[in-house]
Amino acid sequence: MSPDDLTALYLEGERVEVPGDTDRLDAIRSALGDRATWAQPPHDVADGLWDRIRSDGVTDTNVTPIDRSRWPAVLTTVGVIAALIALVLATVSTFANDGSEEFSIAMSGTELSPGAFATASVRPTGSGWWIHLDISDLDPAPAGTYYEGWVWSGDDEGVSVGTFHMRGGDESVILWAGVDLEEYPGLRVTLQDEGEGSAASDRVVLTGTWGG
Amino acid sequence: VVWHNSRVDPEVLLRFSAGDEDAVKSVYERYGGAVYTVAMNILRDPGRAVDATQETFFKAWKGCATYDPRRPFGPWIYAIARRAALDIYRRERRQVPSEDVDVIALPTPLESVWVMFEVRAAVDLLADDEREVVRMSHFDGLTHVEIAERLDIPLGTVKSRSHRAHAHLAELLRHVEEE
Numbered sequence: 001m002s003p004d005d006l007t008a009l010y011l012e013g014e015r016v017e018v019p020g021d022t023d024r025l026d027a028i029r030s031a032l033g034d035r036a037t038w039a040q041p042p043h044d045v046a047d048g049l050w051d052r053i054r055s056d057g058v059t060d061t062n063v064t065p066i067d068r069s070r071w072p073a074v075l076t077t078v079g080v081i082a083a084l085i086a087l088v089l090a091t092v093s094t095f096a097n098d099g100s101e102e103f104s105i106a107m108s109g110t111e112l113s114p115g116a117f118a119t120a121s122v123r124p125t126g127s128g129w130w131i132h133l134d135i136s137d138l139d140p141a142p143a144g145t146y147y148e149g150w151v152w153s154g155d156d157e158g159v160s161v162g163t164f165h166m167r168g169g170d171e172s173v174i175l176w177a178g179v180d181l182e183e184y185p186g187l188r189v190t191l192q193d194e195g196e197g198s199a200a201s202d203r204v205v206l207t208g209t210w211g212g
Numbered sequence: 213v214v215w216h217n218s219r220v221d222p223e224v225l226l227r228f229s230a231g232d233e234d235a236v237k238s239v240y241e242r243y244g245g246a247v248y249t250v251a252m253n254i255l256r257d258p259g260r261a262v263d264a265t266q267e268t269f270f271k272a273w274k275g276c277a278t279y280d281p282r283r284p285f286g287p288w289i290y291a292i293a294r295r296a297a298l299d300i301y302r303r304e305r306r307q308v309p310s311e312d313v314d315v316i317a318l319p320t321p322l323e324s325v326w327v328m329f330e331v332r333a334a335v336d337l338l339a340d341d342e343r344e345v346v347r348m349s350h351f352d353g354l355t356h357v358e359i360a361e362r363l364d365i366p367l368g369t370v371k372s373r374s375h376r377a378h379a380h381l382a383e384l385l386r387h388v389e390e391e
Binding site: 004005007008009011012013024027028029030031032033034035036037038039040041042044045046048049050052053054056130132160161162163164174176178198 | 233236262267269271273350351
């Protein structure tokens with residue numbers, strides 16, 4: 001009997017010895033019994049999606065690749081001083097933000113990630129703000145943690161815009177903000193612990209701003 | 213992780229990466245169910261799962277230039293789906309007063325979410341009669357005898373169809389076991 005036949009019997013509920021990982025097979029059987037596996041999305045999901053695509057009309061295929069060579073070497077140096085200098089440069093590099101066009105800012109690593117840097121490209125859409133991060137030299141999030149992006153207000157309030165983990169190396173990340181960015185002129189990336197609640201941690205690893 | 217079950221025409225993926233709307237429809241037909249499963253698994257609410265599913269494919273379409281058509285599509289759309297659902301989950305949890313935080317269930321462990329995604333993606337590739345038997349067996353909890361009665365077909369047919377369906381599933385999900 002082939003391994004696939006044995007696996008098929010196991011999935012059917014037979015008590016057979018399988019060459020593979022029975023925990024995984026149990027997880028598959030559990031998934032097969034979960035209503036989420038069999039739930040069908042309503043037809044209006046597709047209809048709404050097409051309407052949204054048609055009304056938006058533009059993909060981001062024309063996003064200009066980032067020329068990393070233009071970033072000052074200081075961003076790759078270690079320490080708080082380098083991070084502060086980079087923060088100033090980030091502000092200087094902010095393109096005109098008239099609220100209607102894509103603009104980009106540089107993000108610099110903090111003392112927790114002194115060599116890291118990123119470029120955030122931001123564009124308004126009909127449903128919020130599309131934020132594309134091109135991140136370099138940020139270590140993968142350790143096991144049990146993840147990175148979370150935040151837009152940050154002058155009142156020191158953060159709103160989550162998405163999560164990622166960098167475990168695939170340098171990473172291109174798409175985030176989404178539904179708040180008015182004029183009220184949230186800062187962009188931060190924090191290191192978060194899995195299962196530790198929804199508040200931003202104080203472990204900021206990247207920071208930038210489009211505010212003056 | 214090796215993803216074997218993308219089963220999407222490479223030409224469709226190429227067109228998708230160029231922002232072709234028809235290609236978006238094709239990948240939605242292939243992965244709409246799996247993305248909805250991820251959203252339901254995390255959010256446990258059909259309405260919010262609809263929002264997350266729509267947001268996932270909209271974000272995918274907006275960010276199509278970041279997709280490399282030489283790579284499997286499944287893990288790419290899965291990452292977007294998981295993030296979209298978690299964003300909704302976190303946003304709504306943030307809006308609930310702390311004393312009422314229990315009214316929103318904790319999300320499923322993320323380890324099992326990708327298994328759900330893979331299982332759903334595999335189930336959607338089964339033939340209709342195979343999928344029907346698998347659903348009746350696992351979700352409805354019916355025995356082969358009960359399935360035969362409900363479908364009004366011989367018990368032997370149910371047994372052979374069930375084994376064929378599960379062998380097909382085992383093939384589609386072999387990489388999950390081997391991971």
